[in-house]
Amino acid sequence: MKPTPLTIAAGVGVVVTYIRAIFFTPTEALQGPAQKIFYVHAPAAWVAFLAFGLVGLASVLYLWLREERLDRIAESSAEVGLMFTTVVLITGPLWGKPIWGTYWTWDARLTLTLFLWFIFVAYIVLRGAIDERDMRARYCAVLGILGALLVPFIHLSVYLFRTLHPKANPDEARCAIASDGDADDVFAGVCGVHSLVRGTLTGAIPLRSRSRRTFGGVAPCLITPSTITSLTSRSRHLPWILRVALLAMETCSREEPHTLVAGAF
Amino acid sequence: MLSLPFFVPIVIPAAQATAKLLSGRPVVDALAWLKLLLAFDLVFVFACMLAYPFTLEE
Numbered sequence: 001m002k003p004t005p006l007t008i009a010a011g012v013g014v015v016v017t018y019i020r021a022i023f024f025t026p027t028e029a030l031q032g033p034a035q036k037i038f039y040v041h042a043p044a045a046w047v048a049f050l051a052f053g054l055v056g057l058a059s060v061l062y063l064w065l066r067e068e069r070l071d072r073i074a075e076s077s078a079e080v081g082l083m084f085t086t087v088v089l090i091t092g093p094l095w096g097k098p099i100w101g102t103y104w105t106w107d108a109r110l111t112l113t114l115f116l117w118f119i120f121v122a123y124i125v126l127r128g129a130i131d132e133r134d135m136r137a138r139y140c141a142v143l144g145i146l147g148a149l150l151v152p153f154i155h156l157s158v159y160l161f162r163t164l165h166p167k168a169n170p171d172e173a174r175c176a177i178a179s180d181g182d183a184d185d186v187f188a189g190v191c192g193v194h195s196l197v198r199g200t201l202t203g204a205i206p207l208r209s210r211s212r213r214t215f216g217g218v219a220p221c222l223i224t225p226s227t228i229t230s231l232t233s234r235s236r237h238l239p240w241i242l243r244v245a246l247l248a249m250e251t252c253s254r255e256e257p258h259t260l261v262a263g264a265f
Numbered sequence: 266m267l268s269l270p271f272f273v274p275i276v277i278p279a280a281q282a283t284a285k286l287l288s289g290r291p292v293v294d295a296l297a298w299l300k301l302l303l304a305f306d307l308v309f310v311f312a313c314m315l316a317y318p319f320t321l322e323e
Binding site: 122143146 | 267269270271273274277301304305308309312313316319320
């Protein structure tokens with residue numbers, strides 16, 4: 001995939017935000033440098049959940065409208081979600097070792113996240129297992145919807161279960177991260193950057209090359225603005241306005257996705 | 266195999282609620298779990314009823 005200006009902007013945003021997150025945020029008093037992994041972990045989790053939500057939404061719409069493009073969006077989004085769940089499951093233990101003293105514990109949240117990962121691995125496997133395009137799209141849509149419905153339960157598990165996992169409330173998380181207002185911005189920015197990376201990743205990873213174009217451009221639109229604004233201003237609404245504008249631009253300018261070869265997997 | 270990941274989120278609260286009740290704690294203690302079970306049931310029963318026809322050949 002040829003990098004679009006947006007993808008390049010996204011790439012630069014990633015580098016800048018991470019430099020800022022790593023070198024220019026205060027070190028947390030109790031956890032020390034280990035806490036900096038939050039800047040990867042939490043945004044990755046949000047992006048993953050968002051991506052799975054998008055799988056569910058696109059799947060519902062697919063079953064309703066039967067438009068092939070929606071199926072491709074669901075597919076790309078599942079890959080992205082899977083990728084970021086993998087990131088979450090890798091960075092989590094890396095943080096857990098110094099802080100909890102163990103890489104893994106069969107805690108509700110961790111277990112559920114792992115099983116969510118399994119579900120979407122199964123989703124990808126299922127996609128590869130069915131040759132007939134309509135049937136594949138239908139079956140995967142059903143699995144995608146049911147998988148996406150699990151996400152809220154997993155999110156709630158942190159509040160209901162007395163788990164080791166820190167609360168996933170952004171406000172609390174930010175308080176935990178630093179009292180410094182600067183870190184606040186950086187955190188928001190990093191979240192943004194992640195969705196951006198995910199847009200770029202779908203383009204870069206030849207997992208399912210056919211579907212990447214559908215999604216590659218959309219994600220940077222959603223996220224780049226928060227990177228930009230996190231670095232420049234503190235306005236809450238600006239990122240959203242920018243996001244909508246960019247998304248509209250991207251949707252209008254995007255060329256038609258090339259034809260999907262039926263049953264090619 | 267695929268159903269196992271879907272069962273885990275319901276098995277955990279079910280086990281927790283049962284443990285609470287069996288150890289003689291009041292029902293109120295297990296209420297959060299029961300609510301979660303109820304929500305899970307409602308969501309998945311309806312989702313499955315709606316989604317099932319799509320898994321059949323047309």
